[in-house]
Amino acid sequence: MELTEGPVLTARRLAPLLKAIADEHRLAILLLLAERQCTVVELTAELGIGQTLVSHHLKALRDAGLVVATPVGRSNVYAMCCEAVAEPVRYLAGIATAAQRANEEEMP
Numbered sequence: 001m002e003l004t005e006g007p008v009l010t011a012r013r014l015a016p017l018l019k020a021i022a023d024e025h026r027l028a029i030l031l032l033l034a035e036r037q038c039t040v041v042e043l044t045a046e047l048g049i050g051q052t053l054v055s056h057h058l059k060a061l062r063d064a065g066l067v068v069a070t071p072v073g074r075s076n077v078y079a080m081c082c083e084a085v086a087e088p089v090r091y092l093a094g095i096a097t098a099a100q101r102a103n104e105e106e107m108p
Helices: 007-021 024-035 040-047 051-063 083-106
Strands: 067-072 075-080
Touching: 007 024, 007 051, 024 040, 024 051, 024 067, 024 075, 024 083, 040 051, 040 075, 051 067, 075 083
Parallel strands: none
Antiparallel strands: 067 075
């Protein structure tokens, strides 16, 4: 049975993207790239993790089509693939901030 539309096909296309961003480091990279383009050196400094690990996560994000790399000199500059991905990432960051504020207000 070939699926041409509907929630099952949408879920099938969406699941690999959600798996790619389910990792904390990958999501942090996407949050940074939603705000500005970065090199591996900049991402390493911002995230406080090693260059090898940053590169590993960038590869997974590139493979999922969420991040693009542009060669500049001897390094690459990484960016979100498109605004269609950057906007939901910013939205998720807003949800996390709102939830944290709500939890802090509930605590005595």
